[in-house]
Amino acid sequence: MSERPKELTLAELASPNYECRACGYVYEPDKGDSKANIPPGTAFEELPTNWKCPVCGVPRSQFANVGATNAPSGFQENLNYGLGVNNLTPGQKSLLIYGGLVVAFLFFLSLYTLN
């Protein structure tokens, strides 16, 4: 019946940073641009149209949205998934590796005894 409102992630709700594709300078809305008298808290979209990169001087159109730094991104959350091996301590990892070797060795022995 009623349309659901568009769901936004935390990263989309926060003002994203914009990176200059020419020199790598990153405009952070939380910091603004003191050189151009842009007060902190100014979103990239709210910058004056004649605003230029304070480092190399390219126009706004040369900037790319690189997402917000202070909000969780999907990519960082994904680091906790996968095989889960990244969350193991080194001791647990070696136990996993040597345990696997022992199992493989026993499996190999069982094949040998069958013959």
Ligand SMILES: [Zn+2]
């Ligand atoms: Zn630049």
